[in-house]
Amino acid sequence: MTLVQFLAGHRAEFFGLLMQHIVLVGASTAVAVLIGVPTGILAARRPRVGAPIVWLANVVQTIPSLAMFGFLLPLPLVGGLGARVAILVLILYALLPIVRTTAAGLRGLDPALIEAGTALGLTPRQLLWQVELPLALPAIVAGIRVAAVIGVGTATIAAAVGAGGLGEYIFRGLSMVDPTVILAGAVPAAVLALTADGLLLWIERAFGRRGNRRVPRAVPAAVAITSILLIVVAATTASRRTGPVIRIGSKNFTEQIVLGEIIAQAIERNAHVTVERRLNLGGTFICDKAIRAGDIDVYVEYTGTADTAIFKEQVDTDPARVFARVREHYADAGLTLLAPLGFENTFAILVRGDDARRLGLKTIDDARSAARSWQAGFGYEFLQRADGYPGLANRYGLRFGSPPRAMDLSLIYRALARRQVDLIAGDATSGLISAYDLVMLEDNRRYFPPYDAAAVARSATLLRYPEVRLALEGLSGRISMGDMRQMNRAVDAGHDDPAAVARAFLARLERGRQSKG
Amino acid sequence: METSAAIELRGVHLSRGAAGSVLRGVNLSICSGETVALVGRSGAGKSTILKLINGLLTADAGHVIVDGRDTREWNAYELRRRIGYVLQDVGLFPHMTVATNVGVVPRLLGWDPARIDARVDEVLALVGLPAGVFATRWPHELSGGQRQRVGVARALAADPPVLLMDEPFGALDPVTRAELHREFRRIQAEVRKTVVIVTHDMGEAFALGSRVGVLADGAIAEIASPARLARSMDPRVRPLLEPLFEAGALVGREA
Ligand SMILES: Nc1ncnc2c1ncn2[C@@H]1O[C@H](COP(=O)(O)OP(=O)(O)OP(=O)(O)O)[C@@H](O)[C@H]1O
Numbered sequence: 001m002t003l004v005q006f007l008a009g010h011r012a013e014f015f016g017l018l019m020q021h022i023v024l025v026g027a028s029t030a031v032a033v034l035i036g037v038p039t040g041i042l043a044a045r046r047p048r049v050g051a052p053i054v055w056l057a058n059v060v061q062t063i064p065s066l067a068m069f070g071f072l073l074p075l076p077l078v079g080g081l082g083a084r085v086a087i088l089v090l091i092l093y094a095l096l097p098i099v100r101t102t103a104a105g106l107r108g109l110d111p112a113l114i115e116a117g118t119a120l121g122l123t124p125r126q127l128l129w130q131v132e133l134p135l136a137l138p139a140i141v142a143g144i145r146v147a148a149v150i151g152v153g154t155a156t157i158a159a160a161v162g163a164g165g166l167g168e169y170i171f172r173g174l175s176m177v178d179p180t181v182i183l184a185g186a187v188p189a190a191v192l193a194l195t196a197d198g199l200l201l202w203i204e205r206a207f208g209r210r211g212n213r214r215v216p217r218a219v220p221a222a223v224a225i226t227s228i229l230l231i232v233v234a235a236t237t238a239s240r241r242t243g244p245v246i247r248i249g250s251k252n253f254t255e256q257i258v259l260g261e262i263i264a265q266a267i268e269r270n271a272h273v274t275v276e277r278r279l280n281l282g283g284t285f286i287c288d289k290a291i292r293a294g295d296i297d298v299y300v301e302y303t304g305t306a307d308t309a310i311f312k313e314q315v316d317t318d319p320a321r322v323f324a325r326v327r328e329h330y331a332d333a334g335l336t337l338l339a340p341l342g343f344e345n346t347f348a349i350l351v352r353g354d355d356a357r358r359l360g361l362k363t364i365d366d367a368r369s370a371a372r373s374w375q376a377g378f379g380y381e382f383l384q385r386a387d388g389y390p391g392l393a394n395r396y397g398l399r400f401g402s403p404p405r406a407m408d409l410s411l412i413y414r415a416l417a418r419r420q421v422d423l424i425a426g427d428a429t430s431g432l433i434s435a436y437d438l439v440m441l442e443d444n445r446r447y448f449p450p451y452d453a454a455a456v457a458r459s460a461t462l463l464r465y466p467e468v469r470l471a472l473e474g475l476s477g478r479i480s481m482g483d484m485r486q487m488n489r490a491v492d493a494g495h496d497d498p499a500a501v502a503r504a505f506l507a508r509l510e511r512g513r514q515s516k517g
Numbered sequence: 518m519e520t521s522a523a524i525e526l527r528g529v530h531l532s533r534g535a536a537g538s539v540l541r542g543v544n545l546s547i548c549s550g551e552t553v554a555l556v557g558r559s560g561a562g563k564s565t566i567l568k569l570i571n572g573l574l575t576a577d578a579g580h581v582i583v584d585g586r587d588t589r590e591w592n593a594y595e596l597r598r599r600i601g602y603v604l605q606d607v608g609l610f611p612h613m614t615v616a617t618n619v620g621v622v623p624r625l626l627g628w629d630p631a632r633i634d635a636r637v638d639e640v641l642a643l644v645g646l647p648a649g650v651f652a653t654r655w656p657h658e659l660s661g662g663q664r665q666r667v668g669v670a671r672a673l674a675a676d677p678p679v680l681l682m683d684e685p686f687g688a689l690d691p692v693t694r695a696e697l698h699r700e701f702r703r704i705q706a707e708v709r710k711t712v713v714i715v716t717h718d719m720g721e722a723f724a725l726g727s728r729v730g731v732l733a734d735g736a737i738a739e740i741a742s743p744a745r746l747a748r749s750m751d752p753r754v755r756p757l758l759e760p761l762f763e764a765g766a767l768v769g770r771e772a
């Protein structure tokens with residue numbers, strides 16, 4: 001699939017994300033200008049106050065943006081989900097170039113002009129607005145240009161906290177290992193950066209030409225235009241919220257995006273509500289926070305994950321007990337755990353198909369003797385956590401020839417297929433399992449907790465819209481492990497569109513129902 | 518005499534950074550409506566005196582009195598808006614057109630726009646720059662001499678009672694300069710502003726000044742009418758006069 005085809009097929013979504021991106025960068029740059037320019041003026045006037053401010057802005061700039069999102073996400077007031085954190089982070093990054101160039105621009109002015117202004121009887125304030133700022137404007141705009149370009153880049157990372165924007169394609173593409181989707185985010189972001197830069201340059205030139213324009217008239221106009229734009233955007237997003245809207249969330253990997261699409265389309269087919277997709281939000285905690293806050297109405301969770309990661313229970317390997325306990329916890333929070341969808345996304349101990357056939361391996365126990373000459377490869381987390389590799393080795397008495405190698409999860413399947421390692425811990429539903437002809441060894445001693453996939457929904461939403469409940473219940477028990485692997489494979493290896501894959505699946509489901517009925 | 522002085526410097530001392538003590542007891546009394554030309558070697562402190570009068574600098578010791586009030590007691594902005602100032606390096610604002618530059622002080626004084634426009638045209642014509650041609654030009658689109666004349670127009674715009682001119686005609690050709698001298702004398706005959714003009718050109722000092730002051734060694738060495746100064750025997754004054762005798766310019770006036 002080419003980039004053009006992809007964008008043409010995702011037109012509505014693309015423009016939505018592009019708009020979000022522009023709003024993120026526009027709003028944060030506007031606020032950064034409102035804070036940064038006065039700060040720059042202060043820094044130029046009073047170096048003793050200004051130096052520490054510039055220093056601080058410098059330090060902020062050196063914090064990697066992902067780390068910054070990580071810092072701010074858990075904070076009570078600014079933290080939480082989405083655009084708020086993203087805009088705050090973007091403001092912090094935009095401040096340094098603006099403060100710095102404003103201060104440098106003012107300090108670099110010809111002292112003879114300042115003296116002339118003073119000699120004519122301008123007060124310091126008049127001097128600032130009529131002489132200093134207009135003359136420093138090119139420098140200030142240059143700083144804003146740098147800030148906007150940095151902002152467009154940094155805003156792609158905002159998708160990690162569910163703020164949307166073009167970064168969603170980049171993250172989606174990375175998790176789908178699909179360069180086209182990555183480019184669908186990266187190329188427009190680059191174009192947007194160049195456009196913003198060019199536009200600001202043009203504005204700067206326009207000001208330079210009509211230099212007699214005094215800043216006092218231009219600044220309120222710019223502020224007014226920005227505010228109007230923001231209000232329009234806010235109003236249009238708000239108006240979209242009117243009427244019944246069901247928001248579907250998902251975590252940030254292929255299977256979750258496909259499941260989100262399946263749920264969204266199932267609701268669209270069966271209920272008279274508008275469905276809004278907020279897929280690719282992030283990890284477990286972001287989705288959990290989002291549904292508790294009412295930012296989303298439905299997403300798919302895994303029982304074992306909810307049990308240990310959200311509700312902090314001890315590891316329990318009895319599927320029925322785990323499901324009952326998790327459902328009760330959710331009920332206390334005003335959330336409903338629907339009946340499982342039918343498959344489990346557990347850890348999978350995987351070996352190559354030819355090894356499995358040659359050695360007749362079916363369970364993890366079977367692999368114990370072969371393991372002595374094997375190299376294992378595990379994700380960092382699995383390798384470290386007590387309920388990961390150490391516990392597994394203990395339960396099965398597994399011994400490998402050499403210590404397991406730590407690898408990135410996205411590379412682990414290929415490493416196995418290419419014989420760089422001989423046994424890995426992967427994902428039971430990964431589409432790559434059949435793509436690379438891998439075999440999952442049965443967890444015959446039930447070491448791993450159950451990870452049954454099931455939709456979680458806001459109870460209030462289900463009460464208000466019974467059709468939504470029916471649509472969700474219609475999916476219970478209908479998605480098998482095979483179905484899920486096949487769909488993951490279609491997206492991950494076949495580069496199919498998650499929405500199209502979901503549509504095909506629902507059509508198949510429908511036909512199955514009709515032929516039965 | 519003392520009471521009618523529009524500008525008066527009494528025992529003014531001033532040190533300026535690395536230059537050290539620049540003025541060491543300057544006494545100078547300028548009557549209302551009088552034109553005083555200040556001459557002196559480069560670095561003597563002529564511009565410094567103008568900046569003291571304008572309140573850009575304040576004396577370390579002694580008093581600078583404008584209209585009977587020490588500049589320290591003046592509201593600096595009010596004082597400066599009453600004083601037209603042609604700066605030595607002109608200092609036109611590069612982001613403003615000629616008309617906007619000239620209109621700066623009237624705008625500060627809150628004149629209504631129509632009056633400002635009319636006045637801008639008037640003073641531009643006065644310095645020989647027709648508004649139709651020059652009003653919308655940018656400073657970088659002017660020759661050095663044109664820029665200087667815009668500087669003069671800007672100083673005249675608000676019709677201030679006091680005018681400080683720091684080498685206002687330095688970059689002009691002799692013909693244009695003579696025209697502007699005539700214009701200057703005509704205006705002075707009509708409206709009688711109090712003017713301090715700094716110049717390196719003795720001919721200009723003698724042509725425009727009702728009195729000429731010679732600044733040397735941080736003080737006024739001599740101040741007198743052109744005719745009296747021409748006969749000075751002061752060794753600090755004589756060298757300044759040499760070029761005039763050579764050119765024979767004083768012949769007419771002495772006669
Ligand atoms: N901003 C300043 N800081 C420190 N010293 C200065 C400053 N401006 C001028 N000076 C010094 O003050 C002294 C008098 O300078 P001033 O500009 O008054 O001289 P001037 O008589 O106007 O000379 P010119 O004819 O060259 O314009 C000089 O020695 C000069 O170096």
Ligand SMILES: [Mg+2]
Nearest residue numbers: 563564605683
């Ligand atoms: Mg000077």
